[in-house]
Amino acid sequence: MRLSTVLALVGLAVATSACSTGGAGSDDVSARDREKQAVDLVTEALPVVRDAMGASSLEVEGGWGSCPGGVGHVYTGGGTLVAPKGQVAEQVQAARTALGDAGFDNVSDADDFLGVTRDEVELSLQPSPARGEGAWSVTFKGPCKRYSGDDQDYVDAQGLEPARTLVE
Numbered sequence: 476m477r478l479s480t481v482l483a484l485v486g487l488a489v490a491t492s493a494c495s496t497g498g499a500g501s502d503d504v505s506a507r508d509r510e511k512q513a514v515d516l517v518t519e520a521l522p523v524v525r526d527a528m529g530a531s532s533l534e535v536e537g538g539w540g541s542c543p544g545g546v547g548h549v550y551t552g553g554g555t556l557v558a559p560k561g562q563v564a565e566q567v568q569a570a571r572t573a574l575g576d577a578g579f580d581n582v583s584d585a586d587d588f589l590g591v592t593r594d595e596v597e598l599s600l601q602p603s604p605a606r607g608e609g610a611w612s613v614t615f616k617g618p619c620k621r622y623s624g625d626d627q628d629y630v631d632a633q634g635l636e637p638a639r640t641l642v643e
Contacts, residue, residue, distance in 0.1 A: 502620035506548070506629045509597075513537065513550045513617045514641055515600070520557070520579060520591050521642050527573035528558040528566050528611075535613050537569040539630050542619035547632040548630045551616040552638060556600060560609045563587050563602050570600075642643055 502509060516534055537552025558566060558606045564586040574582050574591060583590035583599075590599040595618040603612035622630050 486581075502618070502622060502626075506622050506626040509617050509620065510539070510550045510633075513552075513596045513615060516591065516593050516596045516598055517641050519577075520523045520574060523573050523577045524589065524600065525556060527570040528556070529584055530556050530558040531609075532557045533613075533642055534640065537615065537641050538636065538638040539633045541634075543626075547619040548622045548634070549617055549619045550594070550640075551614075551615040552598075552641065553612065556611040556613055557607065558609045558611060573627075580586045581586055598602075 483639045504512070505535060517537065519550045521533060524530075533554070535552060535554035537550060539548055540551055541547070542549050558561065567586060567589050570589050571582050571584075579591055579593070581592045588599065590597065592598070596615060598615040599611075600611045600613050603610045606612065
């Protein structure tokens with residue numbers, strides 16, 4: 476009796492741990508639609524941010540990859556935005572205001588970081604002095620999900636392709 480209780484508790488702990496660490500579940504959205512959600516967020520939000528910050532360059536690439544631990548797939552990517560050197564908090568506020576005016580309603584409120592989330596896709600920008608003066612690191616990622624059938628075939632085929640440029 477005691478052994479079965481211990482095994483049940485261990486099983487419950489493992490199941491809870493897998494859920495809390497963002498384990499990949501199956502997706503109720505097709506892989507193509509999930510990719511489109513990510514691309515749409517990036518291609519709609521980043522030009523707004525670029526203009527608000529007066530950026531001189533912006534390049535972002537994206538593609539399919541494996542989730543941490545190799546279970547599931549995620550559409551993810553990143554790049555660099557270069558804006559005039561300035562006060563980070565002021566640049567973030569200008570971009571946040573412009574995103575709000577453009578209809579984005581889930582924007583972070585930090586002073587040193589900009590984040591936007593829509594349809595389980597997260598887009599973030601933060602200053603990156605290592606990339607040069609005025610440079611910002613741009614990253615985005617969709618949720619880690621497991622796909623099967625035609626969706627799995629699509630993700631596998633896309634994973635063999637190089638990352639594609641989404642914004643420049």
